Amino acid sequence: RMLPSDLATLIAGRYIEFKLYTFTFSEFKELYELKPKTKKNQEVFAEYLKYGGFPGLHNLTWEEEVLRQYLGAIYSTVVLKDVVVRNNIKDVSILNHIINFIASNCGNITTAKSIRDFSKSQNRNVSTDTVLNYLQYSMGALLIHQVKRFDLIGKKVLETYEKYYLSDTGLGFSLIGNNPSMISGQLENVVFIELLSRGYNVFIGKNKEKEIDFIAEKTNEKIYIQVCKTLIGERIEEREYGAFSDITDHYPKYVLSLDDFGFSTNKNGVKWMNIKDFLVMGQIR
Secondary structure (H helix, E strand, O other): OOOHHHHHHHOOOOOOOOOOOOOOHHHHHHHHOOOOOOOOHHHHHHHHHHHOOOHHHHHOOOOHHHHHHHHHHHHHHHHHHHHHHHHOOOOHHHHHHHHHHHHHOOOOEEOHHHHHHHHHHOOOOOOHHHHHHHHHHHHHOOOEEEEOEEEOOOOEEOOOOEEEEEOOHHHHHHHHOOOHHHHHHHHHHHHHHHHHHOOOEEEEEEEOOEEEEEEEEEOOEEEEEEEOOOOOOOOHHHHHHHOOOOOOOOOOEEEEEOOOOOOOOOEOOEEEEEHHHHHHOOOOO
């Protein structure tokens, strides 16, 4: 079995790479609704957020423990064959510790130093170089994705303070369970995978002192996206919409949340949408 890095080395110039991802929400929903006990759209989305989009899930008895064991087996197989054996890793516990940190911090700025410092607080001595190597190995095995920041003022990609996302939210469930406090990161994660599956290159936006969750680009297209659980709360709406201030281009700008209603669908050129509706929308415009 070859990973993407092997293709460039072994058959350079003699292949075309097609990137495949786990099921998007619309694909998951289509299969899930074939089950005998169809649930409401909101409940279906909660299942997707929890278990992710691995196709094999739909061949199993839909019970939490069965699904978690399946997802855990996928994680263990990828870690063992594509990370540990391939890179001759001696201490698997440190690798698992680092990936668990990523799973717990999706949507947060993460550095090798922050992982090292957290590890030290947990009485685990790991060097910054080791963290960087293990992150690189995990990205090479497509367990995680790194998202770099793009400076909208300087018009350049920045090489520090990246974010990391899992290749599928189901992996997070297999590692750390279903933690309601982490839903914001999970929501960002599914939007990120959706954008990748639609062929976008994705960055974090740095707009002066403000941060935009995603800038997604492909040929002649660009969209800006903010993702949050809800816009209800003191100054939350102001913060989310305010992230787009001073952006003078006319590319689409979205604020996505789990709210079902109560917000203007177009405010100062920024569109609000329910996340579920965005994920099943055809062309993004």
